[in-house]
Amino acid sequence: MSVKIGYARVSSRTQSLDVQLSALEQAGCTKVFSEKFTGTTTQGRDQLEALLDYVREGDVVVITKLDRMARSLTDLLKITGKLESKGVQLKVLDQSIDTTTPEGKMTYHILGAVSEFETSLRKARQRAGIDAALAKGEDSPFKGRPPSIDVDKVRETVARLGNKTHAARELGISRQSVYRLTA
Structure with missing residues (x-):
């Protein structure tokens, strides 16, 4: 059965x-x-x-x-x-x-x-659409998310506080971000 x-x-x-x-x-x-x-x-x-x-x-x-x-x-x-x-x-x-x-x-x-x-056809059409959008340059919808962290503000806060860890805390961002942006 x-x-x-x-x-x-x-x-x-x-x-x-x-x-x-x-x-x-x-x-x-x-x-x-x-x-x-x-x-x-x-x-x-x-x-x-x-x-x-x-x-x-x-x-x-x-x-x-x-x-x-x-x-x-x-x-x-x-x-x-x-x-x-x-x-x-x-x-x-x-x-x-x-x-x-x-x-x-x-x-x-x-x-x-x-x-x-x-x-396969769907993937090819999708890739062609993305490539066409990327070819538009600055007007492309595929330019990525705008930066959420102001680099100048990070550098200014580190200079004012003299400590990257304290600057990260004050700005509400990770220490890794502060180190990456001030390197």
């Missing part, structure tokens, strides 16, 4: 898992592992590791979308390789993938490749 084990993931702490958790519950998952962590790597994804340790032969891992499991084809293949070695199948709800069938396995590999391609 197969047991359905769910996995839900969002990329940032501000995103909600509710939609995925509801879909996994409706799919009949008896246990769900969920986390808020980037999908670009498998390192640090404790709940994914816990899921991979938990599943047993005959279980089915259920996810809502393929990119919830991994963003790169390499990671996706590693994860499903671990699942396959344990005799565990994968079911992707929104993309109708079910690796218990040959067709499902083929669809899974095709969509995994397309997903990685989309991620």
Whole structure:
């Protein structure tokens, strides 16, 4: 008898898992592992590791979308390789993938490749936008945060007090900042 084990993931702490958790519950998952962590790597994804340790032969891992499991084809293949070695199948709800069938396995590999391609395109577009903004020079939105510490005020306070530690205390900044700015 197969047991359905769910996995839900969002990329940032501000995103909600509710939609995925509801879909996994409706799919009949008896246990769900969920986390808020980037999908670009498998390192640090404790709940994914816990899921991979938990599943047993005959279980089915259920996810809502393929990119919830991994963003790169390499990671996706590693994860499903671990699942396959344990005799565990994968079911992707929104993309109708079910690796218990040959067709499902083929669809899974095709969509995994397309997903990685989309991620690469998105990164390339983002990089092109940043490069274009940087090319604007002073008008670039990527010039960094304005300095929050007035260097002249730091030097003046150190000269007046004669002590870098006291100057840091008076200005409410770290000693390291005072030393860095007066070096």
